[in-house]
Amino acid sequence: MKKLKMSESYAGYLMVLPAIVIICAVALWPVVRSFWYSMFDLRLNHPAKSAVYLSYKLDMEKYVDTRFYVEGTLKELKENTAGHKGVEAAAVEQQLGTLHNQLMQSEAIASRYEPVKQLLDDFKPVSDATLRYVDLSREKARLYLNTIAEVTERLQALSTAENDAADQAVELMEEFRLSIMQPNFIGFGNYRYYLEELKVHNGKPGRLGMALLNTFYFTISSVFLELVLGLAIALLINKSFRGRGLVRAAILVPWAIPTAVSALMWKFLYDGQTGVVAKFCDMIGLVENPGILLTTRMGSMLSIIFADVWKTTPYMALLLLAGLQTIPVQLYEVGQVDGATKLQRFFKITLPLLKPTILVALLFRTLDAFRVFDLVFVLTGGGPANATETISVYAYKTMFAQMNFGRGATLSIVVFICITLISIGYVKILGADVLKDQAE
Amino acid sequence: MKHLGKIMAVLLALTLVFSLGACGQKQEPEQESEQKPASTSGADSETAEPEAKTPEEPVKLIYARGMDSTKANIKIIEAFNKKFEGRINVEFREMPSDTGAQHDQYVTAFAAGGDEFDVVDVDVIWPAEFAQAGYSLPLDKLIQKDGINMDEYMQGQRDAGTFKGKLWAMPKFTDGGLLYYRTDIIDKVPQTWEELIAAAGANKGKEGTKFGYVMQAKQYEGLVCNAVEFIAAYGGAVVDGNGDIIINSPETVKGLTVMKEIVTSDFVPNNITTFTEPESHTAFIEGQSVFIRNWPYQWALGNDEKQSKIVGKFAMAPLPKGDKKAAACLGGWMTIINKNSKYPAEAWEFVKFMCGQEGQKISAIDGGNAPTYLPLYKDEEVLAKSPHFADQGFVEGLKAAVPRPVSPIYPKLSDIMQIEISKALAGEQSIEDAVKHMDEKMKAAVAEAK
Known part of the structure; x- marks a missing residue:
């Protein structure tokens, strides 16, 4: 009997195992991966730092290709310079030749050399990574780098004018140097960099600090406004009146429009020359002139918040409406019999019973608002004067405009930490609330 | 019941096997056809047959x-x-x-x-x-x-x-950045930025225009182009021939000061800091502006009768001179x-x-x-x-157009310039501070990229 019970509980674990594996794969793995990348100096547009390297590697494609050009340039240098300099050029050639022979002693490099050269001569990329990258020992990599540094110095001494053969050779040596992939693990270097950006200098926070402030400002104001307006709308469409179905459907329209599209729409509405909203604000004296909306720090931030409120209030209203419908009508009837005013009924019955729904709705919206990207990107691109740059926009610029994936991953981790803290906060309040209910 | 369960299990397993097998079969030819063009590049002659087929298509x-x-x-x-x-x-x-x-x-x-x-x-x-x-x-x-x-x-x-x-x-x-002007309003083309500022202010409103001058001043790449023109016109530069940052100079400050004077003047649109090329060329071909700084494509666009209201009513000239020279940003x-x-x-x-x-x-x-x-x-x-x-x-x-900094980390340098100049134009920092910040940040970025 006991044995059966044991196997049953194992079977139970077995049943939930796939779910746990899937959760780990889709939820935790990206975070772990981002954290791993954030520990590296990873820059996709830097030839020697475009991937995670834990050991020294030689990029055969670059090495072979550069070697072709070096041979030509050194030949030119030898022929065009007489006397002492010609001798020096020959000596440099000799030194590079020795280095090449030392490299070719390794079976891995020698066997790859010809196939790579063949591909390059046909203008084909070396897309096979095992063919392209060869592991190098630390000693050999050091020897290589030292030799290149020495040769660079000797060539610099030979250069007499800008862009002469020796000068070109120096540039090619830089290519040689970048053919070696060095380990680019930097630990918490990226985090230290951003910690510096958090500090306040001359009364102004650094870029990350500013981006975080902008994000929090946007999140708190937009979510607060959405809650108030959403609750009002939910109360309204919870009442029965003619055409309620139509109103309920119509209210969802802003939410159904893709954010990028509605952002473009608002861009035209806010436009200082032709925008209707801008003109209206000007007419009622809200702003000095219609151009202010998108060109000042205050104006552009408020414009973005307003566009977001317009778009996501329906979502809030929908969630709250669902909560309102779970409140039994009898409670209101009892309240009415006891002589409670409408206001009292709202504060004593509706709000307390709606509290869990409100908290869940707030959690959803806060997390959403914190990651705001598309609205800002389309409406202002982070400007003017970087006044509307949120943390997601900053991460986007770092990752996809500057291709700095190490730094970008670090910013993603910062977002992750903030989101986690917000979630924990909400869950604490929610959890306490539920526990209290149960105790009662 | 027990039997039924077993039969179900077997059936399920079988369907799985078959569907997997089917997947495998379907994928194979696809993979092959995708790989062929790539593998023909190699020296191996195994794929000679499909190679003969390609010239037909x-x-x-x-x-x-x-x-x-x-x-x-x-x-x-x-x-x-x-x-x-x-x-x-x-x-x-x-x-x-x-x-x-x-x-x-x-x-x-x-x-x-x-x-x-x-x-x-x-x-x-x-x-x-x-x-x-x-x-x-x-x-x-x-x-x-x-x-x-x-x-x-x-x-x-x-x-x-x-x-x-x-x-x-x-x-x-x-x-290259060029100056376009309305020939029905302007008789004498301004030769210096000072003359342009005077002419734009004086002629705003004539012939149904609303603005004297339009340019590109949103926080984006075009802002860097416009800024480089002012900097170079007054004798400043961003980088020297060796790739070293030399932006911190009185000339740069002077150039950007003139730029700010124009951006904050009353003859440009009040939302000039949201303007990119489409916004500015639309204003010009709608007949709203006396002058515009734009690229050569403005010529064909302005003479396109389907879109433009100013066909035949405008001409082009080099950008005005600063203290040093007239400079167009190389694009x-x-x-x-x-x-x-x-x-x-x-x-x-x-x-x-x-x-x-x-x-x-x-x-x-x-x-x-x-x-x-x-x-x-x-x-x-x-x-x-x-x-x-x-x-x-x-x-x-x-x-003779001046290039923007030639650098493998150009996007980073541009990002720095966009932010600092945009801040200066919005009045959040002085031009001197903007130049100092650009200098520090760009030098750090260049050092880091080595």
């Missing part, structure tokens, strides 16, 4: 460039497809007009080693970055093989395409071949056509773009359509 090339308000590039592609009918077929992908947004899409595709684009038009500021990152194919050997005389191309553009001694991008057309577009393209030989045919005499002629006549292929400045058909190409001042102005 034209090779499909994907060519991408940013939004074109003229239709010149469509005509180039049509002409090329006609010439190479049955051999090569070029398909066009339109990208956003914002050059920064284009850049980000390309680098995302290239960094993943993708081959979805074969040929791509690049802004003059990208070749160094693309070359350093290994996205583009060096063209020297191809040029040598086909005996193309590069001396027939404009020097500034060739320099922009050259990085570490190799040419990575073929010059297509050149751009323009070049063409690269994706290093991972499956068809480099065919892609080179297309690049050769588009950037050669035939393609550049179409681009000049239908697009109003200034050629980088110098013999076209003597071509009668081109001159008939764009008489200003014969104007020595125009050509010399473009030839």
Whole structure:
């Protein structure tokens, strides 16, 4: 009997195992991966730092290709310079030749050399990574780098004018140097960099600090406004009146429009020359002139918040409406019999019973608002004067405009930490609330 | 019941096996056909059979460039497809007009080693970055093989395409900032920025105009172009020949001060700091502005009767002078071949056509773009359509355009300039502080990139 019970509980674990594996794969793995990348100096547009390297590697494609050009340039240098300099050029050639022979002693490099050269001569990329990258020992990599540094110095001494053969050779040596992939693990270097950006200098926070402030400002104001307006709308469409179905459907329209599209729409509405909203604000004296909306720090931030409120209030209203419908009508009837005013009924019955729904709705919206990207990107691109740059926009610029994936991953981790803290906060309040209910 | 369960289990297992098997079968031929073009590149002769089949079907090339308000590039592609009918077929992908947004899409595709684009038009500021990152194919050997005389191309553009001694991008057309003005309002073209400020203020409102001057001042790449023109006009510079940052100078401060004076004046639109090219050229062709600073494409657009209200009522001139000289920001577009393209030989045919005499002629006549292929400045058909190409001042102005910093980390440098200058224009920091911050941040970025 006991044995059966044991196997049953194992079977139970077995049943939930796939779910746990899937959760780990889709939820935790990206975070772990981002954290791993954030520990590296990873820059996709830097030839020697475009991937995670834990050991020294030689990029055969670059090495072979550069070697072709070096041979030509050194030949030119030898022929065009007489006397002492010609001798020096020959000596440099000799030194590079020795280095090449030392490299070719390794079976891995020698066997790859010809196939790579063949591909390059046909203008084909070396897309096979095992063919392209060869592991190098630390000693050999050091020897290589030292030799290149020495040769660079000797060539610099030979250069007499800008862009002469020796000068070109120096540039090619830089290519040689970048053919070696060095380990680019930097630990918490990226985090230290951003910690510096958090500090306040001359009364102004650094870029990350500013981006975080902008994000929090946007999140708190937009979510607060959405809650108030959403609750009002939910109360309204919870009442029965003619055409309620139509109103309920119509209210969802802003939410159904893709954010990028509605952002473009608002861009035209806010436009200082032709925008209707801008003109209206000007007419009622809200702003000095219609151009202010998108060109000042205050104006552009408020414009973005307003566009977001317009778009996501329906979502809030929908969630709250669902909560309102779970409140039994009898409670209101009892309240009415006891002589409670409408206001009292709202504060004593509706709000307390709606509290869990409100908290869940707030959690959803806060997390959403914190990651705001598309609205800002389309409406202002982070400007003017970087006044509307949120943390997601900053991460986007770092990752996809500057291709700095190490730094970008670090910013993603910062977002992750903030989101986690917000979630924990909400869950604490929610959890306490539920526990209290149960105790009662 | 027990039996039923077992039978169900077996059935389930069987369906799984079959569906997996089916998947495997379906995938195989697909994979094969995808790999073939790539493997023909190798030395192995196993794939000789399919190779014989390829010439019958034209090779499909994907060519991408940013939004074109003229239709010149469509005509180039049509002409090329006609010439190479049955051999090569070029398909066009339109990208956003914002050059920064284009850049980000390309680098995302290239960094993943993708081959979805074969040929791509690049802004003059990208070749160094693309070359350093290994996205583009060096063209020297191809040029040598086909005996193309590069001396027939404009020097500034060739320099922009050259990085570490190799040419990575073929010059297509050149751009420089130019001043356009309404001939029905302005008699005497302003020669200096001071004169322009006076003229724009005095003539605002005439002939139904609303503004005196429009430019590009949003926090984006175009802001850097406009700023570089002011900086250079007053004798400043961003980088020197060795790639060292030399932006911190009184000349830079002076140039940017004039820029700020214009941006905050009452003769520009009140939302000038949201203006990119489309906003500014729309204002000009709608007849709303007396002056505009824009690229050469404004000429063809302004004379397009379908869109423009000012056909025949405007002319162009070099940008006004500062203390030192008149400076136009070097712009323009070049063409690269994706290093991972499956068809480099065919892609080179297309690049050769588009950037050669035939393609550049179409681009000049239908697009109003200034050629980088110098013999076209003597071509009668081109001159008939764009008489200003014969104007020595125009050509010399473009030839002497000042480049933006040539650097493999250009996007980072540009980002720094955009933010600091935008802050200065918005009045959040003084010009002196902006210049000091740019200097510090750019130097740090350059040091870090080594």
